[in-house]
Amino acid sequence: MKEKKKTYLSLNNKDVELIKAFQAGKKAAFDELVLIHKDKVFNLCYWFVGDYQDANDLAQDVFFKAFKALKKFRFESTFSTWIYRITVNTCKNRLKSLQYRLKKKFIHFKNTAAKTNPGIELPDESSSPEVELRRKEKSILIQTAINSLSAGKKAVVVLRDIEGLSYKEISSATGFNLGTVKSKLARARQDLREKLRGEI
Amino acid sequence: MKCAGIKQLLSEYVDGVLDAQTKERLEEHLSTCVGCQQELKELETLIGELKAVESFNAPSDFLDRLHEKIEPRFSFGKIIKTLFVPMRIKIPVQLVTATATAVLVFSIINLQKPEQQFPQKLPRSVPTITEKEEVKSKFMKEPAEPMSEKKIYVPKPASQKATSYKKSKTGKFKDIASKGLKTEKALKLALILKTGTYGKPDLKTTPRKSSPTVESSTMHDEEKKDDTRSFLRTRIAGKEVQKKEMVAGAVKKDKMAETLFPEQKSALKEKAGAPQADVDKITKKLKKMIKDLKGEIKSIKFDNETGRPIFLSAVIPVDKYPALYERLNEMGVLHGPVPVANEKKKEMIKVELVISKYRSR
Numbered sequence: 001m002k003e004k005k006k007t008y009l010s011l012n013n014k015d016v017e018l019i020k021a022f023q024a025g026k027k028a029a030f031d032e033l034v035l036i037h038k039d040k041v042f043n044l045c046y047w048f049v050g051d052y053q054d055a056n057d058l059a060q061d062v063f064f065k066a067f068k069a070l071k072k073f074r075f076e077s078t079f080s081t082w083i084y085r086i087t088v089n090t091c092k093n094r095l096k097s098l099q100y101r102l103k104k105k106f107i108h109f110k111n112t113a114a115k116t117n118p119g120i121e122l123p124d125e126s127s128s129p130e131v132e133l134r135r136k137e138k139s140i141l142i143q144t145a146i147n148s149l150s151a152g153k154k155a156v157v158v159l160r161d162i163e164g165l166s167y168k169e170i171s172s173a174t175g176f177n178l179g180t181v182k183s184k185l186a187r188a189r190q191d192l193r194e195k196l197r198g199e200i
Numbered sequence: 201m202k203c204a205g206i207k208q209l210l211s212e213y214v215d216g217v218l219d220a221q222t223k224e225r226l227e228e229h230l231s232t233c234v235g236c237q238q239e240l241k242e243l244e245t246l247i248g249e250l251k252a253v254e255s256f257n258a259p260s261d262f263l264d265r266l267h268e269k270i271e272p273r274f275s276f277g278k279i280i281k282t283l284f285v286p287m288r289i290k291i292p293v294q295l296v297t298a299t300a301t302a303v304l305v306f307s308i309i310n311l312q313k314p315e316q317q318f319p320q321k322l323p324r325s326v327p328t329i330t331e332k333e334e335v336k337s338k339f340m341k342e343p344a345e346p347m348s349e350k351k352i353y354v355p356k357p358a359s360q361k362a363t364s365y366k367k368s369k370t371g372k373f374k375d376i377a378s379k380g381l382k383t384e385k386a387l388k389l390a391l392i393l394k395t396g397t398y399g400k401p402d403l404k405t406t407p408r409k410s411s412p413t414v415e416s417s418t419m420h421d422e423e424k425k426d427d428t429r430s431f432l433r434t435r436i437a438g439k440e441v442q443k444k445e446m447v448a449g450a451v452k453k454d455k456m457a458e459t460l461f462p463e464q465k466s467a468l469k470e471k472a473g474a475p476q477a478d479v480d481k482i483t484k485k486l487k488k489m490i491k492d493l494k495g496e497i498k499s500i501k502f503d504n505e506t507g508r509p510i511f512l513s514a515v516i517p518v519d520k521y522p523a524l525y526e527r528l529n530e531m532g533v534l535h536g537p538v539p540v541a542n543e544k545k546k547e548m549i550k551v552e553l554v555i556s557k558y559r560s561r
Contacts, residue, residue: 046256161251167217
């Protein structure tokens with residue numbers, strides 16, 4: 001356990017310094033932590049909810065929670081794992097919320113009526129090159145497929161295949177044990193393959 | 201190992217987390233099974249695509265927005281924290297409720313008793329009281345009404361609107377200006393003497409609701425006299441206290457004083473230490489004034505302590521009223537109806553003059 005802690009500390013030395021500085025009263029240290037981790041958190045939020053504005057709001061909430069809880073941070077995990085865990089929980093709660101479900105239903109209805117892909121907004125790509133367009137289309141298809149997954153599977157697959165976290169880190173971030181992570185990831189990938197068969 | 205089992209392990213195989221033995225068995229199967237090879241290929245493609253998807257970055261104002269969220273410029277909570285006691289000092293809700301209730305009850309009680317404040321609102325400059333003459337004769341024979349039920353007239357300067365107050369049986373004061381002076385046929389005057397010895401009246405007193413004189417009036421004549429004398433002696437001893445009594449109370453005492461024997465009266469006057477020479481002078485002056493104006497004095501009331509005249513009732517010709525007004529005005533500050541210039545009627549009018557209370561040195 002001590003070795004594990006030491007590994008975390010050595011890997012995230014800068015984060016540790018900044019957290020200690022923050023805990024000592026330097027609020028500017030938190031700004032640096034935000035600047036380091038904001039894009040990862042934002043990206044995770046985006047892949048979770050599939051909407052830029054929602055992702056921004058969620059990421060704000062995540063760092064706001066982190067700001068409030070950071071004084072009690074006990075260095076039992078890395079800051080990135082800790083912040084991912086906050087992100088996953090915040091996103092899951094958001095997905096569960098009735099307001100969000102209604103909003104998603106409304107967007108789905110609008111998009112169906114407009115004969116576009118369900119659940120997402122298609123950006124204007126008329127001026128983009130063909131390759132870029134293909135890439136974007138793929139991204140949208142993947143996004144749609146990921147959105148259709150359950151929250152647990154979504155968290156695991158995004159953290160592993162998009163964010164590139166290890167199984168252990170995913171386990172820490174999601175709270176699932178290692179076996180659950182493995183099985184959920186395998187099933188999530190299987191689901192995605194079936195949904196995207198012939199598309200990519 | 202069967203294909204179903206292999207497919208479940210493919211995910212871990214791609215990620216390289218399988219143990220060596222399982223990995224070896226899986227690779228053996230894959231070398232012979234085309235279907236599982238296809239599965240593996242598709243899985244690797246999918247993972248490749250997932251890793252290749254564009255990552256979305258946070259907006260440039262992310263940190264600023266976060267700062268606003270963490271420390272809002274205008275926050276209601278902040279204002280509360282600044283203005284009020286820190287929440288660490290917790291005031292019991294019961295205490296707050298009890299205090300609020302007490303304040304509320306106190307204010308309601310105060311609002312319901314405006315008459316208590318009445319004496320302080322009386323005009324300080326005109327402290328006079330008049331009563332009907334009939335009361336004088338009946339004073340010692342009939343049971344007197346409590347002071348609170350008597351009419352108290354408070355005339356104001358002629359330039360102002362006459363105002364007086366009445367305390368009814370219900371205990372409420374009413375403005376009887378419209379009834380009081382207008383319905384009385386007598387001309388009512390109030391005189392505050394100019395002389396240095398005669399000061400301003402003391403209005404800080406509160407009206408007595410029932411005086412000892414009122415109680416004694418119900419007794420038999422002899423008992424009444426004895427009782428009154430003893431009462432008056434007591435009153436003289438506490439002269440300083442008596443000075444603060446309301447003028448209404450003083451009028452009654454004066455009436456009583458008139459019922460005393462002349463020698464007792466003079467003795468009382470001496471004891472009171474009033475400026476006897478001045479008092480006599482004023483009385484004589486008033487009598488002479490009425491006589492000169494071809495009038496007739498109906499009654500004079502004296503203060504039982506000082507022997508000073510405090511009330512004079514007389515009848516004079518109407519055309520002499522300006523002269524009376526002028527003469528009285530010379531004696532001091534006079535309040536009352538200003539005479540009309542060309543009054544030539546030869547009727548007689550009743551004049552009631554209230555002379556302000558002395559302040560003996």
